[in-house]
Amino acid sequence: MIFRxxxxxxxxxxxxxxxxxxxxxxxxxxxLTFPPPGxxxxxxxxxxxxxxxxxxxxxxxxxxxxVTTLSLAIGVPAAYAIARLRFPGRGAIFAALTAPLLLPTxxxxxxxxxxxxxxxxxxxxxxxxxAHLAVTLPLVVRIxxxxxxxxxxxxxxxxxxxxxxxxxxxxxxxLPLALPGLIAAAALSFxxxxxxxxxxxxxxxxxxxxxxxEMYRYVEGHTDPMVAALAVVLILLSISVVLLVExxxxxxxxxxx
Amino acid sequence: xxxxxxxxxxxxxxxxxxxxxxxxIATIGRIALYVSEGSGAMREAVALDTFRTLFAxxxxxxxxxxxxxxxxxxxxxxxxxxxxxxxxxFRTESRFRPLLAILAVAPLLVSSVVRVVGWLVVLGDQGLxxxxxxxxxxxxxxxxxxxxxxxxxxxxxxxxMPYVILSLLAGFGRLxxxxxxxxxxxxxxxxxxxLRVTLxxxxxxxxxxxxxxxxxxxxxxxxxxxLGGGRVFVLATEIYDLAMQAVxxxxxxxxxxxxxxxxxxxxxxxxxLTRRVAA
Amino acid sequence: MARLALEGLTKAYGTxxxxxxxxxxxxxxxxFLALLGxxxxxxxxxxxxVAGLVPADRGRIRLGEEDITAxxxxxxxxxxxxxxxxxxxxxxxxxxxxxxxEMQGVPKAERQARVAEALRLTRLEGLGHRRPRELSGGQQxxxxxxRAIAIRPRLLLLDECLSNLDAKxxxxxxGEIRDIQRAxxxxxxxxxxxxxxxxxxxxxVAVMHRGRIEQRGTPEEIYERPATRFVASFxxxxxxIDGPAPVMTREGPLGAGETAMVRPHxxxxxxEGAAAEGDNAASGTVRRITYIGDIVQVQAATPLGxxxxxxxxxxxxxxxxxxxxxxxxxxxxxDTLRFPA
Numbered sequence: 042m043i044f045r046x047x048x049x050x051x052x053x054x055x056x057x058x059x060x061x062x063x064x065x066x067x068x069x070x071x072x073l074t075f076p077p078p079g080x081x082x083x084x085x086x087x088x089x090x091x092x093x094x095x096x097x098x099x100x101x102x103x104x105x106x107x108v109t110t111l112s113l114a115i116g117v118p119a120a121y122a123i124a125r126l127r128f129p130g131r132g133a134i135f136a137a138l139t140a141p142l143l144l145p146t147x148x149x150x151x152x153x154x155x156x157x158x159x160x161x162x163x164x165x166x167x168x169x170x171x172a173h174l175a176v177t178l179p180l181v182v183r184i185x186x187x188x189x190x191x192x193x194x195x196x197x198x199x200x201x202x203x204x205x206x207x208x209x210x211x212x213x214x215x216l217p218l219a220l221p222g223l224i225a226a227a228a229l230s231f232x233x234x235x236x237x238x239x240x241x242x243x244x245x246x247x248x249x250x251x252x253x254x255e256m257y258r259y260v261e262g263h264t265d266p267m268v269a270a271l272a273v274v275l276i277l278l279s280i281s282v283v284l285l286v287e288x289x290x291x292x293x294x295x296x297x298x
Numbered sequence: 299x300x301x302x303x304x305x306x307x308x309x310x311x312x313x314x315x316x317x318x319x320x321x322x323i324a325t326i327g328r329i330a331l332y333v334s335e336g337s338g339a340m341r342e343a344v345a346l347d348t349f350r351t352l353f354a355x356x357x358x359x360x361x362x363x364x365x366x367x368x369x370x371x372x373x374x375x376x377x378x379x380x381x382x383x384x385x386x387x388f389r390t391e392s393r394f395r396p397l398l399a400i401l402a403v404a405p406l407l408v409s410s411v412v413r414v415v416g417w418l419v420v421l422g423d424q425g426l427x428x429x430x431x432x433x434x435x436x437x438x439x440x441x442x443x444x445x446x447x448x449x450x451x452x453x454x455x456x457x458x459m460p461y462v463i464l465s466l467l468a469g470f471g472r473l474x475x476x477x478x479x480x481x482x483x484x485x486x487x488x489x490x491x492x493l494r495v496t497l498x499x500x501x502x503x504x505x506x507x508x509x510x511x512x513x514x515x516x517x518x519x520x521x522x523x524x525l526g527g528g529r530v531f532v533l534a535t536e537i538y539d540l541a542m543q544a545v546x547x548x549x550x551x552x553x554x555x556x557x558x559x560x561x562x563x564x565x566x567x568x569x570x571l572t573r574r575v576a577a
Numbered sequence: 578m579a580r581l582a583l584e585g586l587t588k589a590y591g592t593x594x595x596x597x598x599x600x601x602x603x604x605x606x607x608x609f610l611a612l613l614g615x616x617x618x619x620x621x622x623x624x625x626x627v628a629g630l631v632p633a634d635r636g637r638i639r640l641g642e643e644d645i646t647a648x649x650x651x652x653x654x655x656x657x658x659x660x661x662x663x664x665x666x667x668x669x670x671x672x673x674x675x676x677x678x679e680m681q682g683v684p685k686a687e688r689q690a691r692v693a694e695a696l697r698l699t700r701l702e703g704l705g706h707r708r709p710r711e712l713s714g715g716q717q718x719x720x721x722x723x724r725a726i727a728i729r730p731r732l733l734l735l736d737e738c739l740s741n742l743d744a745k746x747x748x749x750x751x752g753e754i755r756d757i758q759r760a761x762x763x764x765x766x767x768x769x770x771x772x773x774x775x776x777x778x779x780x781x782v783a784v785m786h787r788g789r790i791e792q793r794g795t796p797e798e799i800y801e802r803p804a805t806r807f808v809a810s811f812x813x814x815x816x817x818i819d820g821p822a823p824v825m826t827r828e829g830p831l832g833a834g835e836t837a838m839v840r841p842h843x844x845x846x847x848x849e850g851a852a853a854e855g856d857n858a859a860s861g862t863v864r865r866i867t868y869i870g871d872i873v874q875v876q877a878a879t880p881l882g883x884x885x886x887x888x889x890x891x892x893x894x895x896x897x898x899x900x901x902x903x904x905x906x907x908x909x910x911x912d913t914l915r916f917p918a
Contacts, residue, residue, distance in 0.1 A: 047382040054379055055459055056401065058416020059408070061426050065419045073422050075429035119311035128304040138311055141319045145517030145561065147534050148554045151541055152322025155329055155551065175318040178311065195663035198630050201650035202657040203677030203728060209651075213676075217667050236409035239519055243541070253409045260411065260524055264418055272412040279407040283400060 059276055066269040073264050084270040094255055094271065101252035104166070105235040108173040112230045115174075116181030117223070121215070123182070124189035125197075135186060139179045149175050150240035157244055164246015172240050177230040184229070188222025189215070221290035228286045232279060330551035338545040348548040352556065362560070365516055365532040368450065373511030375455040376462045377504060383459075384466035384507075385500070388473065403460040410457060410520040417453045417525060418444060445527025454521040458514045462507040469503025502572070509568050513561055533557045579641030579731045580606045581627070581764055586636035588622050596622045598788030599636070604732075604781070607762045609755070611775035614785035615811065620768045623785070624734050627766065628657050640731055651680070656725030656763075660737040662717050664709040670696070670720045671705040677728035695723040698757055715746045722754065726761060733758065733765040739774060751778045772812050776800065784808045806916035809838050814874075816841060818881050819918060825856045825910035836918045843912035844886035846875055846894045847905035858907040859884060863900050877904050 061075075066084060068077030088094060122128075123135050141149060153172045154163060162168030192215065200214045201207075216223070238253035245254050252275075259268055332340045333347050352358050383402055387395065405413060420426045421443035428440040443449055473496065481491045519534040526535070533553060541550035581604040589595040597619040604610040612620045625631040627638055629650035638646045645653055656677075665673050674695050678688045696702055699719040709717055718738065725733060735754070739747045755778045758765045769775050775782050776796040783793040784807075792804040803809035810817070816839050818824055820831035831837045839857075861879030868874075869887075873895050876885045886906055888894050898904065 044382065044386070048386045051379045051383045052398075052401065055383070055405065055456060057420050057426075058413050058453075058456065059404070061419045062412070062416040072424055073419050074424040075419070075426045115310040115314055118307035122304040122307035126304045126307075128301075134308060134312070138315055141315075144323075144558065145534070147517055147519045147537060148326065148558050149319065149322060151537060151550060151554050152326045153318060154541065155325045155547060156317075156322045171314075171318055174314050175322075178314055178318075182311065193661070193663070193666070195659045195661050196665060198628075198650070199657070199659055199663035199724075200665070200676065200680075201630070202628055202653070202655060203724065204651045204654070204680035205676070206651050206680075209680065214665060218665075232407055236407075236412075238409060238411055242538070253411050256409070256411045256415075257520070257524070260415060260418070264422065268415050269419060272408075272415040275412050276408055279404075283404075283407060 062269050062272045063276070065266055066273040068266045068269075071265060073266060073269065084266040087267045088270045088274070091267065094252070094259075097250055097252040097255040100249065101235050104169055104173070104251060105231045107166075107170050108177055108234040109227050109230040111170060112174060112177040112181045113223070113227060116178050116226070117185050120182050120185030121189055121211075124186045125215070135182070138182045141175050142179045142183070146176065146239040150243040153240060154243040163244045164249050166249065168244055169241065169249065169251070172244050173234045173237055175240065176237060177234055180233065181226045181230055184222055184226040185219065188219045188226075192218050224286055224290050228282050232282055235278070236275070326551045326554055329547050330555050332548040332551075334546050334548040336546075340546075340548055348552040349556075352549065352552050358553070358556075361531055361533045361536050364530075365534070365557070368447075368454065368522070368532055369512045369516035371451055372454045372458060372515040373462075373508050375451070376459045376511040376515075377466075377508045379455070380459050380462040380466060380507060381500075381504070384463045384470065384503075385496075387463070388467060388470045389475065402463050405457065406460045411524070413457055414453060414520060414524045417449065417456070421449050421452065421525075444525055445529055447526070447530055449525040449527075450522050450530050453525040454515050454518055457518070457521055458511045461514055462511045465507040465510045466500075466503045469506045470500060472502070473499050505568070505572070509564070513564060516561060516564075517557060579764060580604065580639075581610075581732055581766065582637075582639040583623070583627070584637040584639070586623065586626060586638065587634045588619075588626060588631060589634055595619075595634075595788050597626070600785075600789060602783055602790050602793065604764050604766060606764055609758050609765045609767065609778065609780045611779035611782045612766060612768045612785055613772060613775040613782050614770065616770055618785045619788040620770075620785050621736060624657075624736055624766065624768045627732070628655055628734055629653050654728065654730055655732045655734060656728055656730030657734040658721045658725045658736065658738040660740060662709075662721040662738070662741075664717055664720055664724075666709050669706045669708050670701060670712070670723075673709070673720055674705075674724045674727045677724065681728065691727055695727040698726070698760070699723040699753070714742055715750065718742060718750060719753075722757065726757065726763070729761075730763060733763045735765065735767040735769075737769055737771075739769075740771070747774075754778060776812075784811065786811070803914065806836060806838070806918075809914060809916065814841050814885070814887075815839070816844065816884050818884070822881050824881065824913065826913040826915035827911055828915045831915060834918050836916050838914045838916065839908050839912055841874060841885040841887040842872070844884065844906050844908045846886045846888050847907055848894065856910045857913060858905065860903065860905045863898055863902045863904050865900065866895065866898065875904065877906060879906065 065073055065075070065077060067080050067082065068074065069079035069081035069083060070077055119138060123131055150172070153175065157163045157168050157172070162171070196214055196218065197210050200210045205213060236253055237251070238257055241251045241254050242257065245251060256268065256271060329340070330348055331344050331346070333343045333345050334340050387399055387402060390398070392398070418425065422428070423440040423442070425443070427443060431437045431441065443452070477499070478491050478495050481495045486494065517534050519538060522530050522532050523535050523538070534557070537550050537553050537557065540546050540553060583600055583602045586597055586600040587595055588597045600619070600623060612623060614620045622631060626633045629645070629648060633646060636646070637644055640653070665676065668676065671692050675688050675692045678691055683691070692705070696705055699722055701716065701719050701723060704712065704716060709720065712720065721738065739750055742750060751774060767775065767779055776799070779796065781793060782796055782799050784791045784799060786807050792799060792808045799808065799812055803812060809815055818831065818837040820835040820837065821833045822831050822837070824831040824837045826837050859879040859881050861877040861884070863875060864878050864883065865876045866873060867876070868890065871890045872887050873890050873892075874885050874887050875895055875898065876883060884906055
């Protein structure tokens with residue numbers, strides 16, 4: 042009994058911000074006042090008319106799509122090599138490729154600024170996309186290495202004995218079977234890039250800023266329910282991505298690994 | 299050809315790693331040795347001036363204390379609150395387990411800025427908690443819960459909790475329900491089963507979860523910056539300010555190296571300790 | 578449908594003694610050959626080398642007139658039934674069985690016909706559109722077999738493929754595999770550690786030990802005339818008597834440093850007082866009586882060491898016999914083998 046109450050309280054604490062931000066987003070008041078004096082959709086209207094935010098949202102979506110494509114294109118072959126091929130230094134290469142996950146993003150962000158700025162990459166699309174790879178690529182490599190390593194044994198051998206060339210084995214057997222991992226990796230890459238703020242803060246430019254950065258700057262200046270409405274939109278995006286992945290492959294299987 | 303295949307598959311990833319990780323970290327190390335000449339200018343050098351200034355400044359020590367204090371507090375609170383959730387998820391056979399597991403890590407799937415906004419709603423002067431306290435007549439004026447340490451501790455604790463939950467779950471491997479059942483058949487009431495069996499067996503998991511919480515809180519930036527309202531100073535906020543406001547890159551790089559080595563020191567200490575305990 | 582010849586095949590992993598050590602073995606066209614041995618004897622490595630999944634360190638693999646030692650797996654045209662079945666979980670039975678034909682570029686119409694034929698041969702009609710996880714263990718086994726034979730392989734390899742089935746199903750599948758192999762006249766190599774399986778379905782059995790072939794022969798030869806001590810003790814049950822001892826063997830009296838072996842079912846059980854027949858005899862006391870299906874094994878302690886005799890469960894000989902009772906054992910020298918110890 043006590044245990045159950047503790048669990049519920051802990052969940053309450055963990056989810057409180059997400060729950061109450063939804064309530065306030067529909068407030069008719071000009072401030073983040075609790076309880077909202079009335080309900081209205083005015084802040085969603087304000088948000089959708091906020092050109093700067095909307096432009097940033099579009100940019101972030103495009104950026105996240107580019108970053109996801111790049112991370113998969115680069116990360117999947119690497120993960121395949123680590124999980125399925127035998128060569129010296131495999132363990133070390135895996136450790137190196139996933140190492141950025143262990144270091145503070147703030148430090149990585151600063152380092153990227155120091156390198157990119159002199160080359161004029163700060164505040165550019167290629168610069169931002171590359172910088173986001175620092176967090177998405179290690180994740181893709183980790184998820185896909187697990188996905189490839191946990192494929193049922195013998196299937197690739199079986200296909201080969203049936204006359205499939207290595208390329209055919211990869212496209213007909215290995216990739217289809219690793220598809221759940223692939224979808225999960227793609228979804229997580231997209232969300233992480235779309236939500237990334239720390240590294241982005243270092244290298245966005247005046248003309249090329251992302252949604253989380255715009256939101257960060259907005260919160261530094263004002264606190265009105267528009268930003269709550271924006272938070273709700275982002276929460277909804279995350280939920281839809283999770284539901285989509287769950288629908289396709291069972292998200293829970295991929296997080297529980 | 300066969301020997302070249304792994305290399306061909308790995309080359310793009312390794313190149314990307316070098317470009318966005320190896321070179322940046324190395325560059326931090328290099329620029330920390332430059333000499334700052336004020337107003338954004340710096341001179342190429344191999345000098346320790348920046349470090350000398352850094353360590354001579356009492357503010358550095360205050361920031362270190364602040365960061366360590368914050369990380370200690372948040373890691374401990376997060377572990378305490380995450381423990382029941384992790385234990386519940388580890389044991390439950392409910393068909394809602396997948397959903398509850400997603401909810402436990404859900405905060406990871408939304409931007410840290412979104413979570414800060416959530417806390418502003420809950421903790422603000424006209425937020426949920428103050429509204430409740432005021433209407434119950436428990437306080438006369440709003441209690442300041444944001445733009446100070448309180449807000450940062452609350453927000454940061456919540457934001458590292460999902461990681462702590464995952465680490466706890468990963469560390470619970472040795473926890474075996476039958477051992478607890480054995481203790482119960484031997485006459486131990488539930489609370490003694492917990493204290494004598496469950497808790498001792500989950501100590502490695504707790505240590506790991508706490509460590510992850512500490513390391514993440516120590517270098518956290520968004521929560522201290524936004525919930526602290528410019529009144530909470532830690533190493534991470536200072537690194538950012540040095541780099542972006544003061545545009546003193548050598549100083550930012552030196553402090554980043556300093557913060558990074560503290561983090562690595564904690565990780566190394568943990569590794570040595572767990573090895574000693576295991577041996 | 579080709580002759581398989583392995584010549585001096587060798588494979589070592591790391592510094593350990595070679596898993597397969599200069600193995601030489603032939604299977605005639607259409608022959609069903611069992612490669613029988615205890616786990617770790619190198620039989621699976623041999624099979625994987627033949628399939629092309631593991632490169633050989635030394636030696637040659639010939640299939641028909643062709644040397645396939647270095648040929649890539651997918652060019653060999655060898656059907657392999659995996660122990661794990663290795664069915665593609667994302668394809669239904671038809672997809673699995675047709676996969677190899679698709680790889681060969683067989684036109685769709687012909688492919689369908691051949692898949693249907695394979696389904697019929699393996700008695701899977703009507704199950705073609707089920708995914709592997711919707712099939713029972715025995716059905717999965719059949720799909721794996723159908724998939725391997727659908728490509729009309731020059732050689733069929735079976736890797737312990739019955740070991741995941743329960744006893745009754747296994748017996749049924751033995752017969753089916755045998756029938757299918759005969760009908761297609763495919764040369765087949767069946768790797769197993771289960772002697773009953775090897776002896777009951779194969780034309781020829783090759784017993785493997787420590788990376789080499791100890792003996793190759795018909796099931797009867799292997800059972801009745803084991804060439805080495807290892808084969809004698811590995812196949813069936815066997816009494817062993819260390820010399821010197823007053824025992825007559827097929828090859829003469831048992832001397833020091835030699836071991837005599839006789840199968841328990843060749844040993845006759847004599848009640849007390851009965852006259853010994855045969856040129857070897859021992860008396861002792863009953864230690865244990867064990868039922869092995871229709872057979873009863875009586876183990877006795879004798880001056881020659883522990884000896885076992887097997888009698889039919891229906892035999893009156895063992896009735897009323899109790900542990901501790903005196904008993905006589907007799908056997909003929911012509912059933913007694915002699916090996917250097």
